[in-house]
Amino acid sequence: MRGRARALPAHGEPPPPRRFHAWSTLTPVASMPVIWLTFKIMTRVSSAWSIRWFRYVWGAGALSGLGAEIGELALPSLALITLGATAAEASWVRAAMLAPFLLVTLWFGVIVDRRARRPLMIAADLVRGSVLVLVCLLGLTGRLTVPLLVAATAVLGTMTVLYQLSDFSFLPRIVPERYLVDANAKVAATQSAIQIAGSGVGGALVQALTAPVAVVVNALGYLLSALLIGRVRLAEPRPDTPERRSALAEARTGLRTLVRHRILRTLATEAALWNLGNEVFMLALAVHMLDRSAAGPVVLGLIVTCGGVGAFLGSVSSTWLTGHFGYGRSLLASLVIGNTAPLLGVTVAALVPAWAVPALSAAFLLSGAGCGVANSQATSIRQIAVPEEVRGRANAGYRLASWGALSIGALLGGAFTTLLGTVAAEAAGAALMALATLPVALSSVRHVRTIEEVAHRPEPRVPVMDTVSPRE
Template sequence: MTKVTSAWRVPAFRRVWGAGAFSSLGAEIGELAIPVLALVTLGASAAELSFVRAALLVPYLVLTLWLGVLVDRLPRRPLMIAADLGRGVLLLGVCILAVTGGLSIPVLVLAAALIGSLTVLYTLADFSFLPLVVDEKALIDANAKITATQSVIGVMGTGAGGILVQLLTAPFALVLNAIGYLGSGLLIARVRVAEQRRSGHESAFSEAKAGILVLVRHRVLRALVSEASIWNFGNEVFMIALSVLLLQSYGYGPIVLGAVFMAIGVGTFLGSIGSQSLTARYGYGRSLVAALLVGNSAPLFGVLFVGVPSWTGVIVLSAAFVISGIGIGIANSQAVSLRQLAVLPELRGRVNAGYRLVSWGALSIGALGGGLLTTLIGPWPAAVIGACIMATSSAPVAASKVRTMRRLDEVIPSRNSEYTS
């Protein structure tokens, strides 16, 4: 059995957890408010919505490797604080422009690109920061607690977001997104963890290349990044098409869209609270592969029932999202923990940067593809195609040696070099 200890015993983790809760609550509201802001407030087309989404995600393609080098060279905590405060201020600016009539699609695209750049920085720093806050035996529990909390917030935040966007309009709902980031930054500022500043003797290009090479050669990470990239591409196509389908084609409104998205959070919470016991009983590999197969395939079943507007279709789609969320909740805490411990600490930022470059870079391409497909063939066929792509994404992990892993220490480089070659 895999031994897992509680992360609640670490005061610094409680602050990091609280910061993530603040940030996630605001982000969940923003996840719904931004497409509504574009589609409803500004009257954007499907293609214009895809430009906004792509702007949020293109920084993962352009900046990830270089910010990964920065994260490995500098203390992570100040970087996380700066990213949080910057995102909060930018969102407040978007709200002000929207209320005063000064917001346009090009301005929203520019703001999205800046917010996306800071999100890349925060994501890379946060990934490398958590293993400094808790030890390896508590890491799976820490990630499970964070995933569970984000799932609960996903339920409350998306549901509240739908209501707030409907009642207050999208610009005012985005204020809560900004407050979430500002609150997160203040909490991270209270965390005290010893960090060393590392001087880079090699060029930034050489250091970034080193992270990519580890990612490509590492058996576990190579399978995980392949799965994540395929899923992210398909999911972005799926979500853009689904948003256009429910909001514009069927005219259901933000509350219905929020309710459907809430179902993912319900399932993810259920999966995350069971992740630790499943890992301990069946091992990382088998439980991870099973969770991916369930989570990645369920949306395809659900979207087949919304080819025409009906409340039955919405209910079936929501049920499929619950099932998908269960698989995602189980898999996320396991996969993140494996990725955090699979490489040496001094390489963690750069390897994660390479991982994000590939996996999150697929999101920006998927966003553009989703807008194009939705425009050319319509939102429902585009959503089906996206769901089909998501369903195939489990194959790289299912076909790899990841499925045979039982213990966390099998992936730690200093203990088993098999997974580093």
Template sequence: MAAVKETAHEPDEVSTRAWDSRGFRWLWTGSAVSSFGSEVAELALPLLALVTLAASPGELGLLRAAQFLPFLLATLPIGLLVDRSRRRPLMIGADLGRFVLIALIPVSVWLDLTSVLLLCVVVFGAGVLTVLYQMADFTFLPTVTTVHQLADANAKLAATQSAMEIGGRGAGGVLVQALTAPVAMAVDAVSYLLSALSLSRIRVIEQVPVRSARSPLREVATGFRVVWTNAYLRALLGGAMTFNVCQEIFTIGFMLYAVRDLSISPAGVGAILVAGGAGSFAGAWFGSRLTARWSYGKVLLVALALGNTAPLASALTGPVGTWAFELLLGVFFVMGIGIGISNAHAVTIRQVAAPAELRGRVNAAYRLITWGGIPVGALGGGLLASELGNSFAMVAGAAGLATATLWILFSPIRTLRSVAQASPERTSY
């Protein structure tokens, strides 16, 4: 990564040019359509298993495991592959592969050839390709932007994904209800084809990365070393790990408490989750404007404090009685705002702080560790809820979420005036 020269006017001048970039616009378009399809499938796939195939709870759990396993098993080798290859062809290949695999689902249903085992194999393969796409996308984005455009670019991508989360799941329900789950899965498949076509329109020159003579194990280990020795990445890693563990505890406690103790209907629970998505959209869309007025580190710290502390208000659901539903709507909306801002800002710091030639491996190490906290939190949440009560699990998770901000408070991130200060040229390992 070339040294970044900061001037008083450069960020504004670059920002002016940013949205004239065809490369970013096509990347943005591809991300939007594939995100929409993914959210449609998020609802359609389990419904297809339950309704069309009459899957048992155990089979449904197996299907969910098949979706999740690639993020644990494939992340490290794919991170190495991304650092050794051009990223745009990898992304196009991942999209085309997902189009073929997901299209097999409705075709097999229509030909009466499908089974839960087939679904598991297909979604596992599609999950591996999703890991490939996401890892390559993380590394490719800085190719079509400058360091000063990254925050704005990530904010727009995050806002788009939040909007697709809201619209895609709503559309998925309508498609399943009106046209059946296989048709909804066909829509998901087509979304990946459209994304591949969009990415093919990007005209950018990518240099073939120089391959190291070191063993793959040593190259993978380098990603872990950078994550741990870089003060910015280490703080984000600790915060994300804490957040993921406690978020799972909070979510499991909330779902059980809302449905069983507060008797909130499934539609009501859905409305609360949509409020979170709406807040995330608002935060991601307007977050970059805040950094134009205040320092990067301060905006990130305040956003984290807002989003990570808001769930504590869920402890008031008992005292407010019949207003519990409205309180939870507000909690999730405010939480979403904080998450929308902080996610885009944190991703930008990770992209800038990681050396360009190591970005894939650094991202792989980061994701493996932070995503590893999800099953830990899920098991912990279930145990707390069963032993100490649903409300206790929800509030305990909320309390843990509030502590995630401390990783950033006591790190150099809070003093960042601009994200460029986190670049490797200005950071010692």
């Protein structure tokens, strides 16, 4: 994945929580066909699926992802319904979840490069599961408060950053380079299906069993994920760190590697511009739809769900497209289609209001499909384009750049929506998303046929000849 926001579904690295929960309008029954189709596609014997350890890691990601999607609805419901939190207090819960993505990403990148990744993933899952169990117990006994929930979500967000960075660097250890696109496509497709189904399941659990009990299901997903990761019996050598420097110096090395690498720099620029525009676009669209009629939440949910379906279809076709058309051409084509579709949808909706819902639904379907293809491809190339010993730090820098654009986009979205109105703000955000394709279109990435062409290869060591004459 490219490290994009998930309003239009994205990438094999699961991102921070969504701003809106419109998908909760789907029922679990309606989601069952998606889950069944995902399982059938994922379990076909293919290049990546034939690797036993990948199946464990994929299963762990699916379980923790489904739990997180349930938590997306359960935690806000816990704050607003169980604790009676105000809107301002609920915003602190969300801010506590997102803040670690800006505050600790670079430093965790250093830790990931210094240590074995599998124990870090297990520890992150165990901490997240334990914290959620504690939150449930406090909620059921009436001892949970908003400050305690804010602290708990801050821990959850922090451990999520650690897990995602570790997972990104761990996958290339268990999957050969030639299978990475297939592996990341399977991960991205599964995450897209989970996005479609998870919130519906979460809504049903909150409705039927109350929010604290739904939180336990979230915790169970993390604990089962830790169990599966623990079953991966892979010798993971300690990273090669011949000289230990300060964490700040090592973080700078990761940023420098990102900036100097022409392809990673291009992908990071594209992702940051897309996130910036997407945040503006989604905020304005949500305000527009929710103010439009009483059915606004349902309509918004259906539109966004089309993005999830598109992302699923794009993810499962990514490997085939890459094999037939090459990495660069399929990436560029998916970006042109996916990044431009929202602007076309907004334009049609503004010119012919009666077609607004069909136009936006089609735009989200196409944009989701483009994201599904591009995210699995971009993730694969990011995993092998830099030396393993700096992979975690380079990815941390990438994510900081791409996700840092979200906070700026949130501010711009509010300002644009207030000053220009919802339609103009939607158009401005969609235009930024379309412009995000330019860095890739103008770069050499479009000429890459296979990701192996840009894979980092360690320089061969030249033997040092003894120039001193032997003693007589």
